[in-house]
Amino acid sequence: MSEVLELADVTVRRGAKTILDGVSWTVSDGERWVVLGANGAGKTTALQLAAARLFPTSGTVRILDEELGSVEVAELRTRIGLASSALADRIPGGEKVLDVVLTASYGVTGRWRETYDELDTRRARDLLAAFGVAHLEDRTFGTLSEGERKRVQISRALMSDPELLLLDEPAAGLDLGGREELMRGLGELAGDRRSPVMVLVTHHVEEIPPGFDHVLLLRGGKVEAAGPLEEVLTPQHLSRTFGLDLEVERHRDRWSARAAAPAH
Numbered sequence: 001m002s003e004v005l006e007l008a009d010v011t012v013r014r015g016a017k018t019i020l021d022g023v024s025w026t027v028s029d030g031e032r033w034v035v036l037g038a039n040g041a042g043k044t045t046a047l048q049l050a051a052a053r054l055f056p057t058s059g060t061v062r063i064l065d066e067e068l069g070s071v072e073v074a075e076l077r078t079r080i081g082l083a084s085s086a087l088a089d090r091i092p093g094g095e096k097v098l099d100v101v102l103t104a105s106y107g108v109t110g111r112w113r114e115t116y117d118e119l120d121t122r123r124a125r126d127l128l129a130a131f132g133v134a135h136l137e138d139r140t141f142g143t144l145s146e147g148e149r150k151r152v153q154i155s156r157a158l159m160s161d162p163e164l165l166l167l168d169e170p171a172a173g174l175d176l177g178g179r180e181e182l183m184r185g186l187g188e189l190a191g192d193r194r195s196p197v198m199v200l201v202t203h204h205v206e207e208i209p210p211g212f213d214h215v216l217l218l219r220g221g222k223v224e225a226a227g228p229l230e231e232v233l234t235p236q237h238l239s240r241t242f243g244l245d246l247e248v249e250r251h252r253d254r255w256s257a258r259a260a261a262p263a264h
């Protein structure tokens, strides 16, 4: 099994603030990871490193057999699919949904003079269909609901057939129906052996899609625990990660957590 992502003793500092502190984390081929942690734990920063959009202050980051700092990042980024609210904010509201997905093949937002062949158009339509938003292809991105936008963004992130798919809080802001619909779509993607390696950042264990098999727990910029979900997602680890006493339950292929009842 080869390594797709490898962080070795990585530290990220901004001014006096240490955002990630000695983080080591390895993601291998075929794995689906969830990154969990409280607000400010460093999840988005870890994902930015994995997306080749940020360099570590110290330590090494290897992505798809390339080391950050000694590789042309523009080329490396074409092999990585990223969906995040920061990227979504850069999509022009007036852009047609089909174009939002299509332009990903060129790593740009905003359709302008590029030409797309029929194969690209078919692939974009298939991806929108896989996430249940094919009927929206002629709508403009700015008119979509939050849930529809998330699904279009994931279709966009998959358009360039990436080897690594990174999703930053894909269920944030969705209502219950929207969240469950997204969990189903991501679960199908996770269960497909042809899918890329996936890393999904979230605050909530309820947002772990079926088929995800590993978890990285971050607390205050440090790794609290990392490894297979069944071993790592224990009440002890989760309580330490979020700094409160938690109960954790698994129901079939989904998880839930709540504050533990006070002892009498």
Ligand SMILES: Nc1ncnc2c1ncn2[C@@H]1O[C@H](COP(=O)(O)OP(=O)(O)OP(=O)(O)O)[C@@H](O)[C@H]1O
Residues within 6 Å of the ligand: 014, 015, 017, 019, 037, 038, 039, 040, 041, 042, 043, 044, 045, 046, 203
């Ligand atoms: N450029 C910066 N300068 C100073 N501090 C920063 C900078 N970027 C991020 N931080 C801080 O680093 C910490 C980690 O940020 P990060 O966005 O990675 O956390 P997160 O786990 O994704 O948080 P959230 O769940 O709230 O999105 C936060 O306290 C944040 O304020």
